[in-house]
Amino acid sequence: MRSAALIVALFIIIAGVAAPVTATGAATTDTHGANTATSLGQTTLIAQQSNLERAPKTDIVIELRNDRSANWRIVMRYDLETENETKAFREFARKYEQGSADVGLDAELFEQVSETAEAQTQRSMTIKNTTKRGYVKNDTGVLVLTFTWTNFLEETDEGLRLRDAFSARDSKTWLTSLRSNQNLSIQTPPKYAVSSTPRGLQLEDNAVVVEGPRTFDSPEQLAVSYYVPPGVGQEIPWELIGGGVVVVLIVGLLYLRRRSTTSERTPASPPESEPRNGAATEPAPAQTDEQAPEAGAEEGAESEDPDIDLDLLSDEERVELLLEQNGGRMKQANIVKETGWSDAKVSQLLSSMADEGQVEKLRLGRENLISLPDEDEETE
Incomplete structure (x- = not known):
């Protein structure tokens, strides 16, 4: 197990004091005048730091998550100047990945650090999903350590805060x-x-x-607070939306069904007065000439089939469709209103259709009653 001193000096270790950089051979003196030999199985490597340039360049990335955990990624890059250093590093990287190397960062070190932070925060913390990689690329030796630190963030009334996970004893921080x-x-x-x-x-x-x-003397020097901006981070309640869609569909189906049932139960309008013995019959006194066209227009508008494209119909077909939708007969004035055509056009068109036997015209007082031939025959 690593000592508490090593935990406090965590990033001194990351800096590469104990990293293998030379191959087997004579010991080399470091900047402090001390030789540090590290045994890796059958191979003896000299752990040396001659100057800051020989120490690895280290990037520490802490990716904070919404569940208050943190994904850590530590990348250490060593400049390899000779073939012997490259060979030694490849051997070390292999053992590092296998977990048999005696030096280098590993999960055990951060487990002890998290235990220290857990005691200060009183939150349960774990180090999980640890991975280690080592390889050589472009004369550079690379070590990569990744892991997930749970409960790394604390929750506040305003949002999330990063601070106490860096805590050590006596209000100090383990990240010195x-x-x-x-x-x-x-x-x-x-x-x-x-x-x-x-x-x-x-x-x-x-x-x-x-x-x-x-x-860093205290965790306060690393404290960062986070909040959710207004209108951001609000997840769409898909379950509620889906339920609303279902309700709308049901209501729509019930409405259509009710409308269809009502339409079937509505009795057809009684036919207008027909002449008897060739005599014209005047409309009932209660219904004036001005009221009749309006009633006929509303009836035709409601019964018009929305699936039929009127623009594709000829004028004659349009008149026949209107007559069918109005019980086989209509007043000429109502045809004018329904079609929007002029009186002259409707009069000429109906006269032509009457000559062809497509419709029948009957004079009722001051109005013409237009009907389909079949309707007249059934009436007679």
């Missing part, structure tokens, strides 16, 4: 410093925005960015 070759990026949770940050922390593309060198 970043070196000049280290960068920290804390990404904002989806649908949230930053509401407040401590002085000195940069905000870039909705993420807090900290570039080393930087020291």
Whole structure:
């Protein structure tokens, strides 16, 4: 198990003090004049840090989530200057991925760090979904550690806050410093925005960015608050919308069914007075000539079939359709109103149709009653 001193000096370890950079051979003196030999199975590697340029460039990305967890990604890049260093790093990367390497960042270290934070926050925390990768690309040795830290954020009345997960004893923080070759990026949770940050922390593309060198004395120096902007982050209640659609469909079907039933039960309008023995019959006194066309127009408008495109019909077919929709007979004035044609056009058209036997014209006082021939025969 790692000591508490190693936990406090977490990012000193990340900086590469214990990273393998030279192949098997004579020991090399580091900047402090000490040789540090690390045994990796059958291979002995010299863990050396000759200067800051030889330390790995480290990028720490903390991706905050809406469920208050955080996805961590730590990428360390080592410059490999010789073939021996490249060979040694490949061997180390293989053992690092297998979990048999004695140096390098691993889940055990962060499990102890999370235990320290858990004791301070009184929130249950776990480190899970850990992965480790090591490879060489373009003369650079790369180590990648990823994991998920649960309950990393605290929930407030205003939203979420990042602070106490960095806590250690005596109001200190376990993240004591970043070196000049280290960068920290804390990404904002989806649908949230930053509401407040401590002085000195940069905000870039909705993420807090900290570039080393930087020291931290307390968690307050890393405290960031988040909120949901108005109108953002409100999930669409699909279940409620789906239920509303069903209700609308049911109401629509019931309305159509009721209308259809009502239409079937409505009795047909009685035929207008027909002549007897060739004598013209005047309309009933209660119904004037002005009232009759309006009634006929409303009846025709209600019974017009919406599925028929009137523009595709000829004038004769239009008149025949109107007569069929009005019980086989209509007053000439009503035909004028229904079609919107002029009196002269309707008069000429009806005379032509009467000559062809398509309709029958009957004079009733001052009006012409137009009917289909079949209707007259049935009436007679």
